Amino acid sequence: ETGATTDEGTEGGGEQLQGEIAIDGSSTVYPIAEAVAEEFMLEQPDVQVTVGLSGTGGGFEKFIAGETQFSNASRPIKDEESQALADAGIEFTELQLAYDGLSVVVNKDNDWVDQLTVDELKKMWVDNGTAVKWSDVREGWPEEEIKFYSPGTDSGTYDYFNEVILEDAQINKTATLSEDDNVLVQGVTGDANAIGYFGYAYYLENKDNIKVVPIVNEAGEAVEPNAETIESGEYAPLSRPLFTYVSNAAIADEEAVAAYAQFTLENAAALAEDVGYVSLPEEKYTEQLETIEGLK
């Protein structure tokens, strides 16, 4: 399988490229980026690829400063950031790499939650000044205070959750925030009244210790996150795309960057699944490959 992509990937006639490629940005996207870089360097050992994890915003900061060619993001670029890029004279292209299904999870001993709607999520998570008990969410649930575990307010994951669930309302101030998703896993595992959310990969890895909550989508079905439901878009609205942004000038000027962009799109599907994310539908990659072709 990889053999096939190799031939296409080095279509310059199997020539060996040289150069340096600096990638930085989202820690959520990092595993995919690392996998791509790892595979790419097997084929092009003379191209030195580095991947950092300064976070989506930190990545853009470097991208704007012209220090990186690719900037990984777990959310779409913000207006201020594209403005700053425009000011710096850097044109860019957005590439979607994969989906991540934000997984809402509860403690294993939680036997009452079977599914949640977006409204229920919002009711729980938005700060309305009163402490929320499970019984406030649905009749018959225990009269226990809910313990919230959320990624830090400065993360792409939080950003997305904010967009689709909180809709810019203040998150419940009793929520425990942590930058490290493993820490959140620990939180939910250790607390019977806990609820939390984080990247699908973290749920997948810990599925024996925590329970994922099916979320009711617009069609009214309660859907559990898994590879199919995320890819097909059934798991909504909590599946989100992951991006990398690439500098157009770099693609045009540096063969290695163009080859890398191409390689990324060709292999993202397989590699994303390898590291616990979900691939996009095939045609999305093809479309983007064409865009790249046009920039060369």
Next chain:
Amino acid sequence: MKMALTAVNSKKKPEMMEQEERLVYNTKNLNLWYGDHHALKNINLGIKEKDVTAIIGPSGCGKSTYIKTLNRMIDLVPGVKTNGTIEYRERDIFSKEFLVEELRTRVGMVFQKPNPFPKSIYENIAFGLKIHGIKNKQIINETVEKSLRGAALWDEVKDRIHEPAYGLSGGQQQRLCIARCLALEPDVILMDEPTSALDPVSTLKVEELIQELKERYSIIIVTHNMQQAARISDKTAFFLNGEVVEFDSTDTIFNSPADSRTDDYISGRFG
């Protein structure tokens, strides 16, 4: 040399023969090893109350070792083995029942280099009382004054007893260390070359002090200065290679020693 010493010695006040022969320390067949090194060999020595007993001998002969054994400071050296007994006022100092803390309270020690505590003059002297649970301010104040007077230091420092002891000159520091002992009203004071780090003036002062102290305390003093031994002591023990060669009245030792090695040493033929 010998002549000179005699001259000095003759100035000493006559021995008090009338006093009954009470021993503060009685050492019997004491042997001591540092690891394999046999440092004290079969020492037998009875030390009389209210005497100044000088211990002389060439470097390395075991003077410091012996004096440190008397208050068991030698315990602090790892790997030391002893046998034989030392009796302090008829109690075996090596026995379990005789706590070193008690022994050291009754037997004060003055070291070669003045070693005051890095505290004020006052606190240096109050230290001993405080650790022994004496808290009464008045008793402490009185004792501080009494001890400083006893060490002939009071007049020099009375205006600055709350200043650091390290501001004193070497000789004053040494007298402070003596005062520190006196505060506990010891029975015996051990001194290991107490003046060897001092200048002549300070040495003289300390020697004078020793002369006064002997009225009330038994004093055992190690010195490598034979003139000093001659000047201040009643009895002298001559150590050589870990053995007591001769122990007698200072007069005898310096003027008509029984052993030829003593004579050789005294007259500067070696050591």
Next chain:
Amino acid sequence: MKMALTAVNSKKKPEMMEQEERLVYNTKNLNLWYGDHHALKNINLGIKEKDVTAIIGPSGCGKSTYIKTLNRMIDLVPGVKTNGTIEYRERDIFSKEFLVEELRTRVGMVFQKPNPFPKSIYENIAFGLKIHGIKNKQIINETVEKSLRGAALWDEVKDRIHEPAYGLSGGQQQRLCIARCLALEPDVILMDEPTSALDPVSTLKVEELIQELKERYSIIIVTHNMQQAARISDKTAFFLNGEVVEFDSTDTIFNSPADSRTDDYISGRFG
């Protein structure tokens, strides 16, 4: 006491009057202050070549200060002010052109406490040569042997010259420090109480060495031991309170001093 000293002194070999009067050091109107403290007061002293000149006096009288001024080690003390001149071989030691490094190379110094470097015996002696840029192995080897012989130490250490100097006894260390000076073939050797930290045996050895060295070097020695001054020196200067009270041949100073203060000090009436 005086009698004793005379007795010792008389053993000294007669002064060499035949030698012409050449001065190594000529001190003129020297004054020195530590901050406000006037430590040396109008010193005038001419020191003769190949003499052993002893400097005596009670503690704090300025002996060390004076000797440290002679090779400008006093420069290391902050806040020292001097006026007057000291000429070394007719060159003003305070002048800009006379570098202290040269002065100290020509004038060796031995300190109160033996202070060998924490290196091997060999390296201790080679040190002076190396800092002066002498790299020739053969010269160094020869000099090491010659200096150790000169310091009467060769026989004792020849089998272990590459072992650490700290393994030597105090007296050997002090002789090593002397050997270290000799390696630079100095003209004058200054000694500040070189035996006061030593035991009697070692003291004797060092004294003997000084007697030998005076054949070839001019020696200035500070001592608080009057017997020592009497035993080894040709001339003696008596310092008191930063002043030179009397400077004369040792015989005169010890037997018929001109100044009554000298007499008082020599005979132990103070100090």
Next chain:
Amino acid sequence: MENTARVKSEEMVGRIDGRLMKNKVIKGIFLAATAFTTIILMVLLYRIISQGAPYLSWDFFQNFASRRPEQAGIKAAVIGTIWMMSVVIPTAAILGVGTAIYLEEYAKKSALTRWIQMNISNLAGVPSVVFGLLGLTIFVRVFGFGNTIIAAGFTMALLVLPVVIVASQEAIRAVPNELKEASFGLGATKWQTIYRVVLPYAIPGIATGSILAFSRAIGETAPLIVVGIPTFVAFLPSGYLDQFTALPMQIYNWTSRPQVEFHNLAAAGIIILLAVLILMNSVAVWIRNRFQAR
């Protein structure tokens, strides 16, 4: 007089048992504290070792980072750390010892000297993140080094510099004055005395103090994060202006991954880091023993 003295003495002697008891109890408490600390640290070590030891293999040393835990290795991080330390150690050692010599041997006791001294002890307490911010602004941006070995190395060197200075100062101050006098007395110049007498004597102290500081530089994560050191680097640097990654960065990254295998790899990485620390400390102990055999 005689009498009162005796009585007092008896009174004091009577209290000895109580005092000894107190001594014993306190000794017990101290011993317990020591045992407690040791045990906690042993538990910490045990957890790391039992988790990481199975992952230590030749491949682990040979391989670059990988998305597959079983292929992932620590080569880039180890080599990167070595490169970084090759900047940190000489920079901090030369600046630190130089500063210490200046302050101890040359500086006059002036207000300026006191101010420099105070400044150094303050710097020792400045959090490492703040040094990270400094490195980011000065070395990465202003000097334009980017997030390279030299930028990270200088940042870390500044971070540990105060500790190196203080340790060196103490070591230099401990050189007996007599030795300096001996050297001056032989006509040595000031620098010769410093170079040939003071420094050799002070080296064990300088080395032990500094190695502790360098151990800290090896284990610090926060400044590297702030400076923006990349994590995935699948090549070895060939110069000081190359990018690199370092052990704590790699460990940090692995601990934050979802897969438990990566957490185990992190533990294996920590074992390596501890091994490096132990090695460095052994060097310190060796230096101390070697030079103190005088």
Next chain:
Amino acid sequence: MKTPNQDVSPVQQLLEKKYNGGFLNRREKIIPIVLFIMAAVSVLTTVGIVLTLIFETVTFFKDVSIVEFFTATEWYPFSNTDPVYGIWPLVLGTLKITLIASLFAIPIGLAVALYLSEYASTRTRKIMKPILEVLAGVPTIVYGFFALTFITPVLREIFPSLELFNAISPGIVVGIMIIPTIVSLSEDALSSVPEPVRHGALAMGSTKWETASKVIFPAALSGILASIVLGVSRAIGETMIVSIAAGSTPSAALDLTSSLQTMTSYIVQVTTGDAGFGTTIYYSIYSVGFTLFVFTLAMNMLAQFISKRFREEY
């Protein structure tokens, strides 16, 4: 200059040549200058830190009122609607962690140091100190997970009401982390009190404890204080342990059982997070960094003042 009867030795010849050839040594003049420049680096570092922090801090205060910064009791920069920048919760978080760490580490650290210097055999001391020193270098992420996955569960067994993220567990672990620093430096200070002073006390019949507490400890006080200051500074500056085990909820509550955020963990959160360059949030890390710098500066000054007051010379 030579006496005539003496044959001129090679050594003197060489020396003679050296001094006649002039002994002008430029090196001796240049070296102090070079060394001074080295000493200036640490001053420049401080200047660099202050400048770095102050410029961005000033920019920050263009957006946020300085009054709000010091008086508001909420730190909520990420709110899209109305962000609040009141430094107090972060300062409080730092104080809580520092306080718990100090309460834990200072007594234990000093007890261990006293044990090692006054009671333990030389051998024990020789083994223990390097071990502790190695542990001083364990990366703090390791301690962080130790807090979260070991200490916290143990504490929660004992106090079930303790939340997963709290001040106590990371506080204790920060304490554990700084114990080696305190032990190592205090032990140095204690054992550098000269042996004769110790013997002086023992010879008066004092027990080891009396000697240690009344003589040795006061004599070593300034060194001990320095070790404490360094340890506490590290507690104030500690980042990873707190980020992992204390959550990241800036909280103005005095309660120790719930999640909090410290100044340092905020800085790391933002640098690894999402904040865009040039945003107020981005500048806020410099203002927090500056506050932190002032904080440690104040503590160091205080400590120096104290140590000067209690210094006992020996």
